[in-house]
Amino acid sequence: MQSVSEQRENQSPPRTTDKPAVGSVGSGRWVLPPAPARMQVIGLNLYYGSNQVLRNVNLDIRDREITAIIGPSGSGKSALLWCLNRLNDLVPAARVEGKVLLGSEDIYAPDVEVALLRQRVGMVFQQPNPFTMSVFDNVAYGPRQHGIKDRRRLEEIVEESLRKAALWDEVKDMLDLAGTSLSGGQQQRLCIARLLAVEPEVILMDEPVSALDPISAYKIEELMLQLCNSYTIVLVTRNMFQASRVATTTAVLMGGEVIEYGPTEQIFESPRDERTDNYIRGRVG
Amino acid sequence: MTAAASPSGTGGAAASVREQRARHIRRQRAVERAAIALLKVCMVLIVAPVGLVVGYCLWKGWRALSWSFLTRPPVNGMREGGISTPLIGTFYLAIGTMLLCLPLGVLAGIYLHEFARPGPLLRLIRLALTNLAGVPSVVYGLFGLAVFVTTLKFDTSLAAGCCTLALLALPVVITATEEALRQVPQDFRAASLALGATRWQTVRLIVLPNALPGILTGAVLALSRVAGETAPIMFVAAAYYLPFVPKSVFSPVMALPYHLYVLATQVPRVPAHVTWGTALVLVGLVLVLNAGAIVVRQRLLSRRRW
Numbered sequence: 001m002q003s004v005s006e007q008r009e010n011q012s013p014p015r016t017t018d019k020p021a022v023g024s025v026g027s028g029r030w031v032l033p034p035a036p037a038r039m040q041v042i043g044l045n046l047y048y049g050s051n052q053v054l055r056n057v058n059l060d061i062r063d064r065e066i067t068a069i070i071g072p073s074g075s076g077k078s079a080l081l082w083c084l085n086r087l088n089d090l091v092p093a094a095r096v097e098g099k100v101l102l103g104s105e106d107i108y109a110p111d112v113e114v115a116l117l118r119q120r121v122g123m124v125f126q127q128p129n130p131f132t133m134s135v136f137d138n139v140a141y142g143p144r145q146h147g148i149k150d151r152r153r154l155e156e157i158v159e160e161s162l163r164k165a166a167l168w169d170e171v172k173d174m175l176d177l178a179g180t181s182l183s184g185g186q187q188q189r190l191c192i193a194r195l196l197a198v199e200p201e202v203i204l205m206d207e208p209v210s211a212l213d214p215i216s217a218y219k220i221e222e223l224m225l226q227l228c229n230s231y232t233i234v235l236v237t238r239n240m241f242q243a244s245r246v247a248t249t250t251a252v253l254m255g256g257e258v259i260e261y262g263p264t265e266q267i268f269e270s271p272r273d274e275r276t277d278n279y280i281r282g283r284v285g
Numbered sequence: 286m287t288a289a290a291s292p293s294g295t296g297g298a299a300a301s302v303r304e305q306r307a308r309h310i311r312r313q314r315a316v317e318r319a320a321i322a323l324l325k326v327c328m329v330l331i332v333a334p335v336g337l338v339v340g341y342c343l344w345k346g347w348r349a350l351s352w353s354f355l356t357r358p359p360v361n362g363m364r365e366g367g368i369s370t371p372l373i374g375t376f377y378l379a380i381g382t383m384l385l386c387l388p389l390g391v392l393a394g395i396y397l398h399e400f401a402r403p404g405p406l407l408r409l410i411r412l413a414l415t416n417l418a419g420v421p422s423v424v425y426g427l428f429g430l431a432v433f434v435t436t437l438k439f440d441t442s443l444a445a446g447c448c449t450l451a452l453l454a455l456p457v458v459i460t461a462t463e464e465a466l467r468q469v470p471q472d473f474r475a476a477s478l479a480l481g482a483t484r485w486q487t488v489r490l491i492v493l494p495n496a497l498p499g500i501l502t503g504a505v506l507a508l509s510r511v512a513g514e515t516a517p518i519m520f521v522a523a524a525y526y527l528p529f530v531p532k533s534v535f536s537p538v539m540a541l542p543y544h545l546y547v548l549a550t551q552v553p554r555v556p557a558h559v560t561w562g563t564a565l566v567l568v569g570l571v572l573v574l575n576a577g578a579i580v581v582r583q584r585l586l587s588r589r590r591w
Contacts, residue, residue, distance in 0.1 A: 087475055092403050119481030129472040131491055141490075142480040191476070198480050 036103065037120075037201035037232040038063045039084060044098035046079055046256075048091060053079045055256045057098070061202075061249075066224060066233045068247030068264065070240055072279065076256040077236040078126075081204050084234060085121035086114050102202070119146065122200035126207040128187035130179030130194070135162075135171050138179040138190055142198035157197050165193035166223050185216020192223065202232045210238065221246055240280055244268050252276045339572070342565040349562025358528045363548060364555050368563055371544035373530045374443075375570075378522065378540055379512045381447030386454045387504055393455075394462025394500075399488050418456035423516035425453045430520040439521075444534040446522025453517055454507040461503020465496040498585035505578035509571045515542035525551075541567045 039061040046054035053076045061067045069077050082088045084100060086107060100107045107117050119142075130138050139158040148154060158175070162168040167189040171182070179190050188208060195203060205224070209217035224233060224246050237243055243250050243264065250267045252260040252275075260267060260276040271277045357367035401407050429449030439445035469492050477487040524537035525547060531538045545567060548560045 085479060087479060090471075090475065090478070115478075115481045115483050117481075118479055122481075123475075123479040125472055125476060125479075127472060129470070129476045131473065131476070132495060141477070142482070145480065145482040145486050145490075194476075195480065 036063045038101075038103065039121075039202060039232065039234075040099075040101040041080075041084075042099040042101065044080075044083060044096065044100065046076070046083060046088070046097075047093075047095045048079075049093040053256050054083070057253075057256075057258050059251055059258065059261065061232060061234055063232050064228055064230065065248040066228045066235055066246050068235045068237060068243035068250045069253055070237060070243050070250060070279075071253035073238065075253045077253050078206050080253065081123070081206050081234060081236050084202070084204055085118050085123055087118075087123065089114065119198050120200055121202040121204060122195040122198060123204040123206065124188070124191055124195060124208045127211050128184055128191055130182070130187050130190050132178065132180055134176045135179050135182070135190060136175040139193050139197050141194060146198065158193075161193040161197040162190075164196050164227070165189045166219065166226070167193055183216070185212050185219060188212060188216070188220055189223065192220075192227075196227075200231065202234065203227065205233060205235045207236055207238065209242070217242075240268075252279065254279070339568055342561055342568050346558055346561030346563070346565035349558040350565065354562060355566070359526070359544075360528075363526060363544075363552055364559065368541065368544065368566060370527055370530055371539040371541045371563075372566065374523075374527075374538035375512055375541040377443055377531065377538060378446050378450060378518065379508055381443060381534070382450040382454060382511050383504065383508055385447055386451035386458055386507070389451070390455050390458030390507075391462050391500060391504075394459040394466065395488060395493070397459065398463045398466040399484070399492065414456045414459055417452075418460070421516075422453060422514055425449055426517040426520045428452070429517060434521050439535060441520075441522060441524070441537045442535045443522060443531050443538045446518045446538065446540070447534075449517045449521050450511045450514060453514065454511050457507040457510065458503055461506070462496070462500050465499025465503065466492060468499055469495045498582045501585070502578045502582045505574055505581070509574040509578075512574065513542055513567065513571050515540075515546055518543060519546075541570070 039059075041057050041059040041061070044054055044057040045052065057080060059067070069080060071077050079088070082091075083096060084107075088094045088096065096108060102117070102121065105112070107121075131141060133141075136158055139161050140154045143154060143157050148157070159168060159172075162171060167186060170186060171177075171190075179187065182190060188211075192203075208224075209220045212220065221242065224235065227233060228246075235243070235247060247264045249262065250264040251258050252267065252271075252273070254275055260271055260273045267276065268280055271280065354367040355372065356369050358370045359368060360366035397407070397410065401410075426449060429445055429452070433439045433445035433448045434441060437445075439448070473491050473495065474487055477491045478484070482490075518540055522538055523540045523543035527537065527539050541563065545560070545563045548555050548563060
């Protein structure tokens with residue numbers, strides 16, 4: 001089994017989409033064929049009660065690339081992200097219009113089983129939020145809930161997931177320790193491992209490093225670049241430099257509207273919208 | 286003020302502004318000291334009666350305390366002997382009540398907080414619960430008499446007492462459960478759901494374990510309240526005098542609070558130390574339960590970090 005850390009040593013992560021998936025490197029016992037995980041947001045309006053949070057959002061989230069969503073606080077970035085795996089269902093007064101396609105399925109269609117959807121579209125939160133249980137149980141939580149009981153199989157999944165999240169070497173001797181006793185950066189990688197264990201196709205990241213110190217943040221960023229070989233990643237961030245470092249495509253959200261959307265270099269070097277220009281130069285927001 | 290702030294102001298003006306501010310802050314400090322003193326007095330006024338109650342029970346009742354006082358039934362018209370039968374009766378009542386109201390209350394609380402849709406109906410239910418908590422306990426007694434004793438033909442019995450007390454404790458348990466669930470960060474639920482777990486899996490495996498300290502604390506507080514209630518059990522469960530413990534749940538039972546009421550008002554020439562000794566045991570029981578709640582809470586809380 002080739003570990004992520006080995007791969008990382010001899011290369012800067014490749015950015016093309018036709019590389020073999022990291023998920024297929026393993027033993028083959030627990031691997032889904034990489035599905036094309038393109039997501040499309042079509043004419044999305046989101047209301048919290050009478051307050052419209054998103055206005056006619058259209059986005060094309062491309063398979064196995066990092067798409068960044070940037071914008072000032074309160075622009076609806078997180079709300080948009082939460083629409084992509086229907087975590088917005090938790091907000092009692094939330095109402096959604098428009099379509100979000102995963103592959104060719106509308107995730108808001110009435111016959112969609114949200115639990116299955118969220119297994120395919122997972123999320124990493126701003127504040128690292130490992131469960132108050134051991135490192136092992138944290139990673140095994142998803143697979144267990146999906147019916148895997150065999151201890152050996154769970155051990156394999158836990159090891160492989162922790163390796164993919166570049167955390168195995170640091171925690172392999174303390175899998176029984178509480179997940180909450182790890183450092184902040186380790187906790188966030190534990191949350192990523194926990195997510196990888198359910199084999200998602202899309203990973204939503206809601207400002208995943210904003211609560212972390214710069215070194216931990218750097219490790220997570222590196223990990224993102226690694227993961228986007230196998231997973232489609234949507235990254236919400238207020239840190240524009242982070243977006244410019246990792247994202248292939250960037251969307252700029254302001255007041256609930258996408259004011260600019262395109263290749264990251266273009267957004268940062270020759271924005272078409274004056275508001276984008278002001279924002280990335282730090283004149284607004 | 287503007288003089289002090291402006292670089293062109295003269296030194297004299299700045300000094301006078303500083304003088305003015307110093308006087309002002311001295312006054313404010315005096316006000317602060319007075320306010321804190323007032324708060325302290327209120328605190329003492331509240332804590333002192335508790336100390337006095339326990340202290341007075343100890344002073345008047347310590348002579349009665351002995352192993353045989355706890356293990357022998359009352360004899361000689363309850364003027365001598367011990368309090369074993371009422372003590373055990375109260376124990377049975379408390380256990381039975383908890384067996385009834387804990388599962389019901391905790392499950393109802395979980396439904397209300399985790400699954401019920403917010404709306405007018407939910408507000409109505411919450412209002413009903415608040416009102417239920419405010420109903421005088423003697424009314425529960427009357428209700429128990431009408432429903433459990435008469436209609437359901439439990440007679441005056443342990444079962445009728447447990448049911449009545451369970452009704453009384455339900456709002457406490459439900460409210461405590463909801464409060465404990467509210468304390469669990471929403472992020473935990475979101476994380477579990479985002480992994481594709483169902484809401485029930487999330488509640489069972491993530492939310493409940495984290496809410497357990499709060500739920501247990503509420504349960505023990507309800508328990509200590511139940512152990513001390515007199516009015517509800519007077520009509521439905523308590524026996525005036527029984528030399529033995531009940532043989533079935535449909536037998537009447539002696540209870541410590543009611544026994545105390547009887548000793549204090551119904552039996553002539555009871556030695557003071559017997560009455561006060563009984564009171565001391567009752568107060569001690571409630572204090573021990575409450576202290577237990579705090580210990581359990583601290584032990585469970587020390588294991589979690591967020």
